Amino acid sequence: MAAKHFNVRVYGVLIEKGHVLVCDELIKGHEITKFPGGGLEHGEGTIDCLKREFVEETGHAVEVTEHFYTTDFYQKSAYNPNHQILSIYYLVKPLEGFMVKSTDKIFDFVNKTDYAQTFRWIDVKKISGVDFTLPIDKKVGELIKERFS
Secondary structure, X not given: OOOOEEEEEEEEEEEEOOEEEEEEEEXXXXXXXXXXXXXXXXXXOHHHHHHHHHHHHHOOOEEEEEEEEEOOOOOEOOXXXXXXXXXXXXXXXXXXXXXXXXXXXXXXXXXXXXXXXXEEEEEOOOOOHHHOOOHXXXXXXXXXXXXXX
């Protein structure tokens, strides 16, 4: 029997002018819409992870303002059936002017290579679970709509 592992993911919810930032990515041949963030590395705390991931993905530093949601149900990894996903979401705000290149078109990649990414803003009044690919992000999309619209 294969060993079972936890995969901890940390994501940021950045809301500006009534819109939330989402990231479209091409991962292992699959187009995915998610929040900016990624995997916790050994020796790293969740907030440090999110700050690192935001800089890596957007080029901008953020401040974590509050915890928003932690997965409260079992979720098997879409990529490894021996991994259970635990995702932690924080509300964030930029430390300086946030000028990430964004588009209005879903999956508007310049080059369709693995780990290509692009950003979009979604109106918090119109956001829903269908805007996201993965089950935990779908739930968070609904929670954002409930709280901020």
